[in-house]
Amino acid sequence: xxxxxxxxxxxxxxxxxxxxxxxxxxxxxxxxxxxxxxxxxxxxxxxxxxxxxxxxxxxxxxxxxxxxxxxxxxxxxxxxxxxxxxxxxxxxxxxxxxxxxxxxxxxxxxxxxxxxxxxxxxxxxxxxxxxxxxxxxxxxxxxxxxxxxxxxxxxxxxxxxxxxxxxx
Amino acid sequence: xxxxxxxxxxxxxxxxxxxxxxxxxxxxxxxxxxxxxxxxxxxxxxxxxxxxxxxxxxxxxxxxxxxxxxxxxxxxxxxxxxxxxxxxxxxxxxxxxxxxxxxxxxxxxxxxxxxxxxxxxxxxxxxxxxxxxxxxxxxxxxxxxxxxxxxxxxxxxxxxxxxxxxxxxxxxxxxxxxxxxxxxxxxxxxxxxxxxxxxxxxxxxxxxxxxxxxxxxxxxxxxxxxxxxxxxxxxxxxxxxxxxxxxxxxxxxxxxxxxxxxxxxxxx
Numbered sequence: 001x002x003x004x005x006x007x008x009x010x011x012x013x014x015x016x017x018x019x020x021x022x023x024x025x026x027x028x029x030x031x032x033x034x035x036x037x038x039x040x041x042x043x044x045x046x047x048x049x050x051x052x053x054x055x056x057x058x059x060x061x062x063x064x065x066x067x068x069x070x071x072x073x074x075x076x077x078x079x080x081x082x083x084x085x086x087x088x089x090x091x092x093x094x095x096x097x098x099x100x101x102x103x104x105x106x107x108x109x110x111x112x113x114x115x116x117x118x119x120x121x122x123x124x125x126x127x128x129x130x131x132x133x134x135x136x137x138x139x140x141x142x143x144x145x146x147x148x149x150x151x152x153x154x155x156x157x158x159x160x161x162x163x164x165x166x167x168x
Numbered sequence: 169x170x171x172x173x174x175x176x177x178x179x180x181x182x183x184x185x186x187x188x189x190x191x192x193x194x195x196x197x198x199x200x201x202x203x204x205x206x207x208x209x210x211x212x213x214x215x216x217x218x219x220x221x222x223x224x225x226x227x228x229x230x231x232x233x234x235x236x237x238x239x240x241x242x243x244x245x246x247x248x249x250x251x252x253x254x255x256x257x258x259x260x261x262x263x264x265x266x267x268x269x270x271x272x273x274x275x276x277x278x279x280x281x282x283x284x285x286x287x288x289x290x291x292x293x294x295x296x297x298x299x300x301x302x303x304x305x306x307x308x309x310x311x312x313x314x315x316x317x318x319x320x321x322x323x324x325x326x327x328x329x330x331x332x333x334x335x336x337x338x339x340x341x342x343x344x345x346x347x348x349x350x351x352x353x354x355x356x357x358x359x360x361x362x363x364x365x366x367x368x369x370x371x372x373x374x375x376x377x378x379x380x381x382x383x384x385x386x387x388x389x390x391x392x393x394x395x396x397x398x399x400x401x402x403x404x405x406x407x408x409x410x411x412x413x414x415x416x417x418x419x420x421x422x423x424x425x426x427x428x429x430x431x432x433x434x435x436x
Contacts, residue, residue: 031350034279051181059188067211070284073196080192084185134281135348
């Protein structure tokens with residue numbers, strides 16, 4: 001079952017944690033919006049990835065981000081939840097028969113429209129869980145924070161995706 | 169038994185999800201205590217060492233600003249010292265002697281609901297839980313857990329932070345809290361509406377605190393509105409830029425312990 005994809009993805013964890021901790025956590029749009037680029041890993045993992053790998057991978061990723069942020073449980077809960085709903089979300093947003101078994105989910109493979117919707121749903125789910133856990137209530141201000149934050153993350157993830165696809 | 173195995177096999181994704189999500193939530197709930205937990209204490213040691221490297225790079229880029237800041241601070245202390253020699257204020261009853269330990273902020277956040285600050289002084293330098301952190305421009309937080317070389321503090325920008333304040337002009341007291349969005353703004357919601365307020369009024373720390381010295385400037389009133397329940401909701405624009413913290417002072421008073429002991433006696 002060990003595929004070279006998984007090794008690549010495991011190796012990408014430290015890289016994305018470092019990018020998040022060293023660079024992105026320093027950037028704040030409108031004083032409190034912080035983009036979460038590491039979600040791109042969860043988004044692009046192939047659909048046929050074993051479920052246990054998907055969930056443990058999401059946990060490891062979220063846990064590391066949490067530890068460096070000095071808090072525990074927030075990012076790991078949100079990331080594991082979005083990983084759990086990823087297969088369901090992919091069923092309704094990604095057209096059938098465009099991906100073979102071990103294809104990563106990429107912008108140029110599934111089309112711009114379905115990629116944006118797919119990624120946005122996962123990011124919103126993640127951000128929503130994260131901010132609800134942090135604030136423990138829901139109002140208009142939190143909703144606007146979720147939406148604004150999701151679109152900033154989506155923009156960053158799409159830029160990375162365009163950059164990756166143009167390189168080839 | 170056979171059915172159970174079949175059930176587990178069929179629902180393994182869901183069961184594993186519940187297991188891992190349960191683990192995450194347990195971590196979250198445990199960590200949400202006011203007291204720090206062991207995992208955070210343990211991991212702070214290592215992440216702090218990491219952030220120290222990051223900071224040595226950032227410091228290099230900010231040398232000029234740090235210089236300006238220190239020159240300014242030097243001037244302030246110099247003036248203070250000169251004034252002190254000239255006359256002693258005999259009306260100054262309310263004086264707890266506070267000791268200062270200078271420290272550097274090596275990690276901080278401002279965008280979460282509950283923010284923490286890591287400083288580069290720990291048990292070795294005499295830092296203990298419950299000591300206050302201030303700068304020239306306001307109160308920063310309270311020490312929450314200490315390791316050998318580092319200390320983690322609850323920032324003012326935290327769900328559970330509550331700082332006792334005076335309205336500088338008439339010494340009315342209130343409690344300053346943070347509502348979780350903008351790091352430049354804090355809130356007071358326990359001042360009754362019979363007190364006259366003006367936008368721009370300064371608020372300072374009050375004298376009841378064991379943690380902070382009295383009279384540190386915190387911020388000014390940026391706007392306020394009267395509520396039906398008889399209290400104001402006041403937004404305070406903070407003097408301190410929490411996103412740009414570099415040098416702070418850990419403060420503690422030897423007399424504070426005496427006060428705490430005395431006050432605890434009432435509860436027994």
